[in-house]
Amino acid sequence: MKELVVISGKGGTGKTSLVASFSTLAERKVLADCDVDAADLWLILEPRILRRKPFSGSKKAEIIEEKCTACGRCEEVCRFEAIRGTGPPEDRVYRVDPIGCEGCGVCFYICPEKAIDFQERINGEWFISETRNGPLVHAKLGIAEENSGKLVTLVRKEAKHLAEERGLDLVIIDGSPGIGCPVIASVTGADLALVVTEPTLSGQHDLERVTKLTAHFGIPTVVCINKYDLNPQMSAVIEGWAREVGLKVVGRVRYDPAVTKAQIMRASLVEYTGGKIAEEVRSLWRHIVYELG
Amino acid sequence: MKIAVASGKGGTGKTTVATNLASVMAEEGQKLVYIDCDVEEPNGHIFLKPAIRRRIPAGIPIPQVDTEKCTGCGLCGQICQYSAIVVINKRVLTFPQLCNGCGGCSLICPVGAIKEVPRQIGVVEVGTADGMDFVQGFLAIGEVRATPLIKKVKGSAPPGEGISIVDAPPGTSCPVIESVKGADFVVLVTEPTPFGLNDLKLAVGMIRELSIPFGVVINRSNVGDEEVKRYCQTEGIKILLEIPEDRQVAEAYSRGELAINALPEYRSRFRQLFKSVERNFKGKG
Known part of the structure; x- marks a missing residue:
């Protein structure tokens, strides 16, 4: 079984949008939406949820007021400025800011009165669903929650597990933007990373950083230039750069308002249109299949 | 404002x-000061073209274990919520990438065997662009935690x-x-x-x-x-x-x-x- 990650x-x-099209074109696969911060694939695939489970990725501290003697030790040791005492010295009240708390537990271990509660918290949900284009594992990180990396790892694990169970050969992972925690969790150990870029200076700058990341983790990487005709010169520059550093450009997809229209119709692009752009996406998919081997 | x-x-x-x-x-x-907190993929500099005056390496404190002093008691491994320090067969192993710099291990070590040393996770750049102050951060490739660097970027903005x-x-x-x-x-x-x-x-x-x-x-x-x-x-x-x-x-x-x-x-x-x-x-x- 292979894992393709799109970042x-x-x-x-x-x-x-590309992953949605791949979901139409690929056979025998499981889809994994690892952009747990802003998961959007479900909007196109309209999943029927088969199983939903709570996700618990971190603990948070809470002060038990009755036990607290307001010694202030917790405020001293907290490096995240998440504990603050308010009120006059003789009647001080300490509270943990749940958004600032990083769940390190130092206050809990240090409190001489054992007046701090330190419990696992539910900070998201994950789902196994059925869609018209195959099974989908997806998740929703709670608002203002951390540890998206753990949730990404969980979604990937469950998607692989599901693929094995059903005897499917491929997991397609929709990744998140950036190069930090959730992205690292979605690329490590994948068989192929497809980096989708656009012909802008920002796109090129970010492409360079994210391909350094995949190289750092030894993930075979190919590139697709989306909306390539918005600035053909910039596309040429990116292709030249890719050649120089030994990255294969496996697809060029034009700018087309049909992409937005398909989204509004809750369809993947290749479901929505048979135009030139659809041919470019199909060609891109054939190249990816080849690269996956 | x-x-x-x-x-x-x-x-x-x-x-x-x-x-x-x-x-x-x-x-x-x-x-005005422009603060680019998108340290994973900062792009503001592409448009504002700042002249960078200072580059400040940014780090977080991570544990360094003195194996002479360490008794292998395992308390550090118990307090760490990020598996950044673990004790196996009385031997301490650290995983700097996972550490978020909370300082719990050095605080709890009963024999003072853990010292904190800085580890670089990125760089903060400070400069000016067209009549404004400009601050940005670049997370180093392969680093997991952007939040501590974002704190440093915000903290590097000029006062006023x-x-x-x-x-x-x-x-x-x-x-x-x-x-x-x-x-x-x-x-x-x-x-x-x-x-x-x-x-x-x-x-x-x-x-x-x-x-x-x-x-x-x-x-x-x-x-x-x-x-x-x-x-x-x-x-x-x-x-x-x-x-x-x-x-x-x-x-x-x-x-x-x-x-x-x-x-x-x-x-x-x-x-x-x-x-x-x-x-x-x-x-x-």
Whole structure:
């Protein structure tokens, strides 16, 4: 079984739209939406949820007021400025800011009165769903929650597990923008990374950083230039750069308002149109299949 | 006044809004600092072309274990919530990448065998661009945690009473929260598509949790559908500005040029945006 991960560095280059098309074109696969921060693939695939489970990725501290003697030790040791005492010295009240708390537990271990509660918290949900284009594993990180990396790892694991269970050969992962925690969790150990870029200076800058990341983790990487005709010179520059550093450009997809229209119709691009852009996406998919081997 | 520019979805035009807004205000003689908190993929510099005066390596404290003193008691491994320090067969192993610098292990070690040493996770750059101060951070490739670097970027802004404009990373999780924390007003940039709307709802949920006044900018307002507007109306969310899709602006963007320079009429649009932000901030504050 193989894992293909689609990432971009810069946001909004068209990852999810392409993954939606791949979901129509690929056979025998499981889809995994690992952009748990802003998951959008479900909007196109309209999943029927088979199983939903809570996700618990971190603990948070809470002060038990009755036990607290207001010694202030917790405020001293917290490096994240998440604990603050208010009120006059003789009647001080300490509270943990749940958004600032990083769940390190130092206050819990240090409190001489054992007046701090330190419990696992539910900070998201994950789902196994059925869609018209195959099974989908997706998730929703709670608002203002951390540890998206853990949730990404969980979604990937479950998608692989599902593929094995059903005897499917491929997992297609929709990644998130950036190069940090959730992206690292979505690329490590994947068989192929497709980086979707656009012909802008920002796109090029972010492409360079994110391909350094995949190289750092030893992930075979190919590139697709989306909306290539918005600035053909810039596309040529990116292709030249890719050649120089030994990255294969496996696809060029034009700018077409049909992409937005398909999204509004809750269809993948190749479901929505048979135009030239659809041919470019099909060609891109054939190249990816070849690269996956 | 601190203004943060954020969005749930990536690529909606945060940097476009933040850089053009900053430039227009600096032109008007406002004392201003631009703070690029998208340390994973910072792009503000492409448009503002700052002259960087200082590069400051940024690190977090990580444990260094003195094996002579260590008794292998295992307390450090118990307190660490990130598996950054573990004790196996009385031997201590550290995984610096996973450490978030809480200091718990060195605090709890009964024999003082753990010392904290800095480990670089990125760099903060400070400079000036066209009459404004400029700060940005670059997360080193392969680093997991952006949040501590974002803190350092924010902390490196020059002191004073002026206006700061924070360019936040996309999403709704910890790096975004760190970026918008402390802002007086948040500008949420979205686009009128199903993805844009879904991610806007998530971003609104996050900003409401933080109780910061906010408004919405709809970018590429003439593509897509009316659902974003309908949502804003139903929720009583102020639409601060609509920017129609324009080939000339898109091309200027692709070359790393500001919209206000490519199309001078955009100048008044971004001036209006600032006035609108000020009005809404005062109205709610």
